[in-house]
Every structure is written in structure tokens, then in C-alpha cells.
Amino acid sequence: MPAAHGFFGQDGARPADMTAQARAQLERYPSATFRKATALGARAEDGRFGVTLDTGEELSAAKLVLAFGIIDILPDVPGVAERWGKTVLHCPYCHGYEFGGRKLGVLSTGSLSAHQARIIANWGPTTFFLNGHDEPGQADLEELRTGGVRIERTPVAKLEGEATGLRALQLADRRHVEIDALHVAPGARLASPIAGQLGCVLDDKPSGPLIRVDSSMMTTVPGVYAAGDTVRWAGNAMLAAAADRFGGIDVLVNNAGLVYLGAVEEGEDSEVRKLFEANVFGLAAMLRAALPGMRARGSGTVVNLSSASGLVAYPGLGYYSASKFAVEGLTEALWQEVEPLGIKVILVEPGAFRTGINARSPRAPSNPACAPAATEMLGFLESAGDTVCRGDPERAAAVLSRAVETGDAPHRLILGSDAYAGVTGKLDAMGAEYAQWKAVSESTDFPA
Numbered sequence: 045m046p047a048a049h050g051f052f053g054q055d056g057a058r059p060a061d062m063t064a065q066a067r068a069q070l071e072r073y074p075s076a077t078f079r080k081a082t083a084l085g086a087r088a089e090d091g092r093f094g095v096t097l098d099t100g101e102e103l104s105a106a107k108l109v110l111a112f113g114i115i116d117i118l119p120d121v122p123g124v125a126e127r128w129g130k131t132v133l134h135c136p137y138c139h140g141y142e143f144g145g146r147k148l149g150v151l152s153t154g155s156l157s158a159h160q161a162r163i164i165a166n167w168g169p170t171t172f173f174l175n176g177h178d179e180p181g182q183a184d185l186e187e188l189r190t191g192g193v194r195i196e197r198t199p200v201a202k203l204e205g206e207a208t209g210l211r212a213l214q215l216a217d218r219r220h221v222e223i224d225a226l227h228v229a230p231g232a233r234l235a236s237p238i239a240g241q242l243g244c245v246l247d248d249k250p251s252g253p254l255i256r257v258d259s260s261m262m263t264t265v266p267g268v269y270a271a272g273d274t275v276r277w278a279g280n281a282m283l284a285a286a287a288d289r290f291g292g293i294d295v296l297v298n299n300a301g302l303v304y305l306g307a308v309e310e311g312e313d314s315e316v317r318k319l320f321e322a323n324v325f326g327l328a329a330m331l332r333a334a335l336p337g338m339r340a341r342g343s344g345t346v347v348n349l350s351s352a353s354g355l356v357a358y359p360g361l362g363y364y365s366a367s368k369f370a371v372e373g374l375t376e377a378l379w380q381e382v383e384p385l386g387i388k389v390i391l392v393e394p395g396a397f398r399t400g401i402n403a404r405s406p407r408a409p410s411n412p413a414c415a416p417a418a419t420e421m422l423g424f425l426e427s428a429g430d431t432v433c434r435g436d437p438e439r440a441a442a443v444l445s446r447a448v449e450t451g452d453a454p455h456r457l458i459l460g461s462d463a464y465a466g467v468t469g470k471l472d473a474m475g476a477e478y479a480q481w482k483a484v485s486e487s488t489d490f491p492a
């Protein structure tokens with residue numbers, strides 16, 4: 045019997061027991077009644093909603109909550125369906141740990157599967173089975189290579205193993221690849237046509253259609269609400285439950301980021317694009333996802349992690365600085381746009397903190413002829429290691445958490461004495477240089 049994971053307080057619980065417990069708790073309320081039936085259809089009538097059950101019963105309600113879930117559409121490979129949820133898995137956050145260190149596979153179902161394979165590779169040696177789907181793009185191939193993922197291009201004929209266990213994938217050319225757990229991102233369809241019958245707007249997502257809701261979980265039809273997997277392909281019961289219970293995100297911390305080291309001339313296009321993808325486009329995508337809910341509620345806090353390098357650039361860190369300068373510009377515009385709507389925005393500019401990020405970061409092929417200053421700077425960073433960083437990540441986290449809780453924070457918050465000295469020193473130097481050239485700057489105006 046499968047067990048749930050990744051749901052705080054319910055780890056290892058049987059899904060049927062979780063449902064039974066939730067029902068028992070609800071049944072204690074005199075206003076709740078359970079019907080063991082399938083809802084065949086629903087319609088709006090005279091300001092109320094009529095629902096037809098397969099028992100023949102007709103119900104009438106002032107409000108409706110659609111919580112009928114989704115139906116997974118699995119790839120048509122013999123052996124997948126009977127192992128679904130046991131050794132064929134959908135989510136690394138739910139089941140990654142349980143198969144950690146074992147032989148893992150990812151069966152491609154489309155363009156997002158390469159990213160899935162990259163994530164799964166954090167859990168163990170991974171083979172990515174293209175199974176007739178397109179070859180990954182250059183950037184994905186590079187990521188898979190970095191993660192040590194092996195790519196198998198021959199189509200999969202079937203899965204093999206005792207009962208619901210998995211031993212190997214047999215390929216079309218009769219070779220076998222030993223695999224203990226296979227990850228698959230299935231397509232999905234809504235489990236019932238009722239949302240469509242009521243006229244609710246559906247949005248096409250990569251996994252399939254989902255019901256559109258606002259921050260109070262109301263669909264586009266007033267009085268009809270939707271919850272769980274019907275509105276959000278969470279793939280995780282806790283996320284589904286949290287989004288429904290809390291109705292949205294109160295605090296967005298855009299902390300994810302990459303560093304890329306190298307002189308400007310040395311930069312490799314794919315690495316530079318990956319850097320901007322994470323530091324700029326990823327951050328912007330998170331903003332676009334969280335802001336509608338915050339705006340609807342008239343409250344929320346956005347914390348964008350920039351860097352002292354978002355104001356001061358150093359040789360060898362040009363691309364990193366460029367991405368953080370972009371974060372500075374975007375965030376400065378953002379707070380002017382959303383603060384009148386009740387949303388607080390904090391732009392954090394840390395200096396060097398002991399996170400070990402430089403040692404983990406990709407580095408352009410080094411050619412001292414390109415920029416001796418960059419070679420010198422990167423050599424210094426490498427030999428000094430983390431000891432050159434005076435910043436303590438735990439102290440920074442405490443400052444940020446206090447800033448979010450109290451709301452007492454400036455637009456721009458510098459963290460670290462090195463950052464403070466660097467940024468204020470640059471502002472002084474910039475001010476002095478601008479002042480020195482003021483007459484030339486103003487000489488280009490039309491005469492008054």
C-alpha cells in the first residue's frame with residue numbers, strides 16, 4: 045500500500061487513512077453531510093446551483109466547491125500503469141528520498157522532462173529515456189551533462205520486474221537497462237466535465253487544463269469555487285492543501301541565484317543565458333506568479349536578493365554584475381508600481397557571505413590575455429576561498445526575517461561591512477565624477 049511523503053505531519057501515512065481521518069473530523073460538524081455518489085452534472089439556476097448525482101438524487105446549493113481532482117494520462121508503455129505510485133513515480137519531493145542512491149530513470153513525456161531528469165539526478169545515478177521524444181536543446185544537454193545524466197535514445201519496449209517492483213527497462217533493440225525507480229511527468233485531464241458545464245474558464249497548462257481561480261479560490265463563475273489539483277498541478281497534497289487554506293502567497297523571497305566567473309570576452313553564451321535565466325527571468329516569473337494574489341488582497345512582501353555587485357562591478361564578475369544590475373532596475377520600478385497597492389518591496393544587497401557559492405560556480409575557460417585584471421581577481425577569490433567572506437548567512441537570515449515580520453525596512457538594504465564600504469564608496473565617486481562633468485552634461489540641452 046503506498047504511503048504519502050512530503051506532507052508535514054503525515055509522513056508515511058496511507059492516503060486512505062488521511063482521507064478517513066479528514067472525513068471523521070468533518071462529520072463532527074452537524075452542518076456537514078456526506079453522499080457516496082458521483083456528481084454527473086451541474087448547472088446554474090435562479091441564483092443557485094443544481095447538481096445531479098448518479099444515484100438519481102438532485103441537490104441544490106447556493107455555492108459549489110469543485111474538488112474532483114485530475115486523471116493522470118500515463119505514457120502508453122507496457123508496465124507503467126500497474127507500477128504507478130509504487131516504482132513509477134511522479135514527484136521527486138514526494139518520493140526522491142525513498143529511492144535515493146538507487147538506479148533511477150526518467151521517461152520523457154515532452155520538453156519539460158529534461159529538467160525533471162536534471163532534478164532526479166540529485167538523488168542518484170540517472171538515465172534519461174527519450175522514448176521517441178525530441179532531443180533536448182543545447183542548454184538542457186549541457187545541464188544533463190553537468191548532472192552526470194546518461195541519455196538513452198532507443199525507445200522503451202516495456203518495464204520488467206516482479207509484481208509492482210521494477211528491475212529493468214527493456215529497449216526496442218532488446219537491450220536491458222537496470223532501473224529501480226522510473227520518474228514520469230504525466231499529462232492530466234480534469235476528472236469531471238462539471239467545470240466546463242458551468243462555464244468556468246480553464247487555462248491550458250503544460251500538464252493539461254486547470255480551472256482558473258482568483259486569490260479567494262473563486263472560479264470565473266461567481267459562487268463556484270475550486271480546490272486542490274483542479275486548480276494547480278501541485279503533484280503534492282500539502283501544496284494543494286496550503287494554497288486552498290491560505291489562499292495565496294504572503295511573502296515572496298527571490299533568493300535563487302547563480303554566479304558565473306570569467307572575463308567579459310571569455311563568457312560562454314549558454315552559461316551567460318543560464319545565469320540570466322535564474323537571476324533575472326526566474327525572479328521576474330516568480331513576481332508575475334505571486335503579484336496578482338498579493339494585489340487582490342492589498343498586502344504582501346517581496347524580498348528580491350540583489351547583491352553589492354548589483355551596484356558595483358568587479359573584473360571577472362561582469363556577467364554576474366549585469367544580471368544583478370537588472371534585478372536592481374526591475375525592483376526599483378516594482379516598488380514604485382506596487383507600494384501604492386499595499387505591497388512592500390525590499391531589495392537586498394549583500395556583500396560576500398560564507399555560502400561557498402564561488403567554489404560551486406562555473407568558470408569561463410581562462411585566458412589571461414583576455415583581461416589580466418579578471419585573472420588576478422579570480423585567482424584571489426580561488427586562493428582566499430570562503431575565509432575572505434565576512435558575511436554570516438545566519439545573521440543575514442535573522443535580519444531579513446525581522447524586516448519581513450516588522451515591515452521596518454528600507455527600499456535598499458545593504459548586508460555586510462564590505463558591501464557597505466563598496467557601495468557608499470562608489471556612490472561618492474560617482475557623485476564627484478558627475479559633478480565634475482556637470483557643465484558638459486548640461487551643454488547638450490536646447491538653449492532655454
Ligand SMILES: Cc1cc2nc3c(=O)[nH]c(=O)nc-3n(C[C@H](O)[C@H](O)[C@H](O)COP(=O)(O)OP(=O)(O)OC[C@H]3O[C@@H](n4cnc5c(N)ncnc54)[C@H](O)[C@@H]3O)c2cc1C
Nearest residue numbers: 048049082083112113129138235236272273279280281282
Ligand atoms: C502516484 C502519485 C503519488 C503521490 N504521492 C504523493 C505524496 O507522497 N505526497 C503528496 O503530498 N502528494 C502526493 N501525490 C499528489 C496528491 O495525491 C494530490 O496532490 C492530492 O491528492 C490532490 O488532492 P485533491 O483533493 O485535489 O484531488 P484527489 O485526491 O484526486 O481527490 C478528488 C476526489 O474526487 C472524486 N471525484 C472525481 N470526480 C467526481 C465526481 N464527478 N463526483 C464525485 N466525486 C468525484 C475522486 O474519486 C477523488 O476521490 C501523489 C500523486 C500521485 C498521482
